[in-house]
Amino acid sequence: MSKKISTKLIHTGDGQYYKKLNTYKSVPEVLPVYNTSVFAFDDVPSVDAIYDKEAEGYIYTRIRHPNNDAVSSILAAADGAEDGVVFSSGMSAITISILAAVSSGDHIISSPVLYGGVHDYLQNELKRFGVEVIFVDFNRDNIEKYIQPNTKLIYTETICNPLLEVPDICKVSEIAKKHNLLFYIDNTFATAIVARPLELGADVVIYSATKYLSGHSDIVAGAAVGRTDIIEKIRSKLVLYGAILGATDSWLLARSLRTLDLRVKKHSENALKVAEFLEKHPKIEKVFYPGLKSSPDFERAKSQFQNGLYGGMLSVNLKGGEKEASIVIKSMPEIKYVPSLAGTATTVSYAAKTSHRFYNREDLEKCGITFGQLRFSIGLEDADDIIEEIDTALEKI
Numbered sequence: 001m002s003k004k005i006s007t008k009l010i011h012t013g014d015g016q017y018y019k020k021l022n023t024y025k026s027v028p029e030v031l032p033v034y035n036t037s038v039f040a041f042d043d044v045p046s047v048d049a050i051y052d053k054e055a056e057g058y059i060y061t062r063i064r065h066p067n068n069d070a071v072s073s074i075l076a077a078a079d080g081a082e083d084g085v086v087f088s089s090g091m092s093a094i095t096i097s098i099l100a101a102v103s104s105g106d107h108i109i110s111s112p113v114l115y116g117g118v119h120d121y122l123q124n125e126l127k128r129f130g131v132e133v134i135f136v137d138f139n140r141d142n143i144e145k146y147i148q149p150n151t152k153l154i155y156t157e158t159i160c161n162p163l164l165e166v167p168d169i170c171k172v173s174e175i176a177k178k179h180n181l182l183f184y185i186d187n188t189f190a191t192a193i194v195a196r197p198l199e200l201g202a203d204v205v206i207y208s209a210t211k212y213l214s215g216h217s218d219i220v221a222g223a224a225v226g227r228t229d230i231i232e233k234i235r236s237k238l239v240l241y242g243a244i245l246g247a248t249d250s251w252l253l254a255r256s257l258r259t260l261d262l263r264v265k266k267h268s269e270n271a272l273k274v275a276e277f278l279e280k281h282p283k284i285e286k287v288f289y290p291g292l293k294s295s296p297d298f299e300r301a302k303s304q305f306q307n308g309l310y311g312g313m314l315s316v317n318l319k320g321g322e323k324e325a326s327i328v329i330k331s332m333p334e335i336k337y338v339p340s341l342a343g344t345a346t347t348v349s350y351a352a353k354t355s356h357r358f359y360n361r362e363d364l365e366k367c368g369i370t371f372g373q374l375r376f377s378i379g380l381e382d383a384d385d386i387i388e389e390i391d392t393a394l395e396k397i
């Protein structure tokens with residue numbers, strides 16, 4: 001008896017079509033998007049074999065799926081890592097990677113100038129789980145002095161937000177190894193094109209892939225790469241907390257990564273030109289950019305970064321405060337006030353009012369974040385046009 005229409009509509013051309021495709025002599029030039037929440041099996045032993053790691057295969061998309069694995073492997077390759085995993089946001093990559101490393105009663109040493117959300121997590125949220133965090137200035141203080149018997153993790157950023165300071169990654173790695181601690185580093189501002197902290201001894205490199213890795217301001221994602229044993233632990237927490245990046249966004253991220261090298265080189269070249277121009281500008285009190293020879297971070301950055309590149313982020317202290325910052329922001333028609341970074345377009349942000357809004361005054365001051373400070377994410381436009389627009393706006397103050 002022929003099947004009824006509702007049945008035909010449901011089963012014709014379903015996932016089983018994949019078996020036919022697998023016999024073809026051609027494969028797609030680009031990995032397609034696997035928009036499926038789950039996978040189908042012919043029999044019970046097949047599922048058992050996958051769970052028991054006797055066979056390869058996918059089961060359920062929250063656990064693993066092809067697009068996530070593919071993009072994770074690109075990121076691991078870029079950083080020279082054994083393994084990697086891609087999350088639904090930078091924050092989930094960071095919080096879950098940390099949760100994989102510490103338990104109640106443990107202690108973390110972190111630098112104080114961090115992405116605002118991470119600072120909040122370390123300072124307030126982890127306390128609720130009995131994890132203690134001490135904030136130490138990695139460049140001015142001896143972090144070894146703060147290691148306790150319960151210290152498990154050292155955490156910092158390759159280029160700290162928003163003052164673009166650069167820690168001595170090799171030195172921190174040595175200390176971590178000597179005391180058998182894990183060393184995690186957020187490499188969002190640098191990317192593997194500018195810095196490869198794993199090669200300098202870090203254990204895990206973490207990213208907000210929302211920024212340069214995706215690079216077009218169109219998705220939110222995060223990643224962690226490192227040794228297989230640590231990434232496996234992190235992956236098991238990712239599965240538990242349900243923070244895997246979905247198929248479509250994983251595919252978009254993979255597409256963006258094909259041009260990461262080109263993009264970050266151009267971001268960096270443009271940023272250096274803008275930084276050199278602003279350094280001589282009469283309305284600017286100070287420029288923060290690790291690629292400037294006058295920067296206190298220059299030597300550290302030069303010796304640890306690749307190919308004379310220093311990234312696309314720079315901050316400035318205007319001669320003035322909130323009023324002047326507001327005038328400059330309002331006077332740039334194409335450079336938009338965007339509380340994020342690393343897209344193709346140059347944007348400006350105001351740390352004291354956005355990413356670091358929830359720091360109290362005292363912490364802001366301690367970190368050197370002021371109300372006359374602007375942070376630029378230098379885009380892929382022509383450098384001369386970027387400079388002219390900022391220059392015209394600075395003339396208004």
Ligand SMILES: *Cc1c(COP(=O)(O)O)cnc(C)c1O
Nearest residue numbers: 089090091115186188208210221
């Ligand atoms: C944006 C950012 C994060 C947070 O990432 P999301 O993708 O927004 O969750 C973490 N660290 C740094 C350095 C960032 O710039």
